[in-house]
Amino acid sequence: MQIIVNTVVLASLYSLIGCGFVLIYRASRVVNLAQGELMAMGGYFLFTVAMGLFKEPIPSFLVASVFSVGLGFIIYFFLMRFMAGESVFAAILSTIALGILLRGLITLIWTSQLWHPLEKMGITNASHTLVKDAVISTFGIVTVLSAFFIYLALFLCLKFTRWGLRMQAVGENPLLASRRGIKLHNYYALSWGVAAFTGGFAGMIQSCDAILEPGMVAIGLKTFPVVLVGGLDSLAGVIPGAFVVAIAEVIAINYISPQASEAAPFVVLLIMLLIRPWGLFGTKEELERV
């Protein structure tokens, strides 16, 4: 039972981080290898806000989210804007460089100490017993719920608003979209903003559920298996992808060794690339595009 609960919480966390990745990919065909750093930044924003501005949890989360979105915009306008139209490789590399820069900045500003934003907000992460031998923490519940609601909101936005439709159009044929009067930069920036928000939000929750430290960025690496298993261009695919990877990881921890859990997602990724490279829900044409 406990294993199932752990898997669900882990999968929710992964899907929260992964959806930003897919959004950026769908809008601008850029693979964001700095998603883990965006996530860690969210956690540090929360910590800073909780320490300096508010002591209450909810305003802290809100202000930190605003910071995260701002970070996404800044990244787009000061870096990724110049990468529009460059080769895939150059775009990947610039996100890698961005990741290194952010990681350096994190250690510079907040040092590599461990922090507990939860203490600053004066709340505790209580455990709740679900059924007889399965325990879930408060922020475990928050993870699952926020993953659910963020996905619902994203789905509704992409499906039923003009923004979602245009985002899709921009991702498919930027030249034509621009010729039909859509301002490309705004939509690319929007995708970065939303991705920084969802990633950062995951980081905030994770920093409350566990601790805040620069090593957190490693979680971001595991989103690549998640999104590739689901299909790089499929938002809905992230959820099954997250479950597959989370299950593999939990099994590896419990039955092989904790070290193996670091490699397990990537074994899954390789297997997926061998049998169905475009992922569970992705489109096959995507392989040719990048």
Added chain:
Amino acid sequence: MAFASGYFKTSYKADLSLVETRTRWLFLAILIIGLICFPFIASPFLLDLASQVCLSLIGAVALMLLTGYAGQISLGHAGFIAAGAYVTAILFKEFNAPIWVTLPASGLVGAILGIIFGLPSLRLKGVYLALSTLAMHFIVVYMGAEYESRRGFATGIVIKPPSIGPFIIRDPLVWYFLALIAAVAALLFSINLVRSRSGRAWVAIRDREVVAEAIGVKVPLYKLSAFVTGAVMTSISGCLFAYYRGFVSVEAYSLFLTIQYVAMIIIGGLGTILGAVLGTIFVVLLPYTIDAVGRALQVPARLTTYMFAIQYASFGLIMIIFLVVEPGGLVAVWNRIRNYFILWPFKRRPMGR
């Protein structure tokens, strides 16, 4: 290439020669003499840096062949280096093998890994290939970590300095020349390789795969050969690095190492061997330069604890600056400077190149 006027090639032999003009012979001679004299005048610290540059150069040139020439994106380079280092460490610990066994053995393992890493490239490209090589890297490193913890070398594996016959290679001076010879050999090999049939086939695949196939380039074969060549060279450099450091530990082969190598070829300039050389020198020296600048500016002691973070951040920043401002890398800068002097007092470069 821009030449001063009056230089024409009059025979096929002249077209094939590596060093084309007398001026170049002169510069090359000065360079060689400089490199030979360098260890006798340099401090031990500088000598260590020079050896590091030479050893890294092998891996960087290998990645340049793979990514810069054959166009196959690899984010698993640290995996090859780790493989070479671990083969050396394992053979040394388990069988007490000497260097003339471990060196070819790591090359062999590199070749096998190259085929395995290269297989996805037959189906995948771009982002997908990059992520599959990334996955391979994690798996190789995991296997190394598993070996370390199973055999109880949790803090890393210590390797004794290699010996050839009665000589034990321990002196930094000897190491410098060994690394230099290895680097020059790798450079000569690569320069000639890219002028050969395989080199041209790789460039064809990089530029347009479908067309390359249509004109008769065996695409799968050359893709795999690119991976194998790159992997063998890199594994050998991993083996040499393991001996040079005398220590193998899993922490050294993180993703950051891959990124450093990728940065070398990006900052140097993709698609040129010279770029790999310039990029390697730049990336290897960068942290030490930042250190030196920090010391020269007399930064307060409080800040020196942040030195690593500063190095990290500025590394990212410099990479970004190169990607945005000068995608052609240091080679483009170099060419601009050279053309400026060759064409002086004119400003425009000749049409065509």
Added chain:
Amino acid sequence: MTRNGGEGLLNVENMGVVYNNVSAATHGVSLKVYKNEIVALLGTNGAGKSSALKAISGFLGIDNARVVEGFIEFKGERIQNQPPHAITLKGIALVPEWGKVFENLTVEENLEVCVPAAKRQVKKQDIAQLLEYFPPLQKAKKRLAGYLSGGERQMLSISTALLCKPDLLLVDELSLGLAPVIVDELMGLLKIIRDEQGVTILLVEQNALAALGIADYGYVIENGRIVFAGTAGTLLSHKDIQEFYLGQADRESRTSYRDVKQYRRTRRWYG
């Protein structure tokens, strides 16, 4: 100078387009389009007509192209080297040669995606009104645009361009890959749309006969230069045009070797 007594809309003066900072696609294209006209720009492959059109409708950074000489004036305003969306919002819409539609969106979504941000109701009306010109699209509203036939795609592309409420509609290679019957039908539709909606149309075509069938005025572009201009009637009756663009001249009756030489050579070069 006015043709048809109309006022000037687009004025391209001595425009030079350069790709990748070195290769020049056009050297000095000058053309004028007046309100309510249909103007045809004719030329063979590589003559520079598509480059000229793209320059008018704006380049993205990806194209790595710039207008380096001359200027493009639209309604008295210089518009060269502006991003495509800005030019579209100023009132020039392009029906491109490639990538005409968003293939993963349905026909309806393709139409809705186009900006001007009008109210939903107004936009619905516009779309309904527009689709009356194109009955096949009406039927295929829920289908993915990627599954449309070439003719239907062209219709969809024209209608999405028209939804941007342009004063000037640029059409690149309308006839490309379409059966002659459909080309004639679409050309006829364009003429009707011009008459009813009051848009000005600039056609870029290789199929000179079809284009001159509806055009009021024509330009011939070769090697990046305008080499001939005149009303559709003049062009249709000109001997060289007949020989090289309409394929109907007899060799014996050409005026002199000197007149023809330029055309001959380009034909052989560009096949």
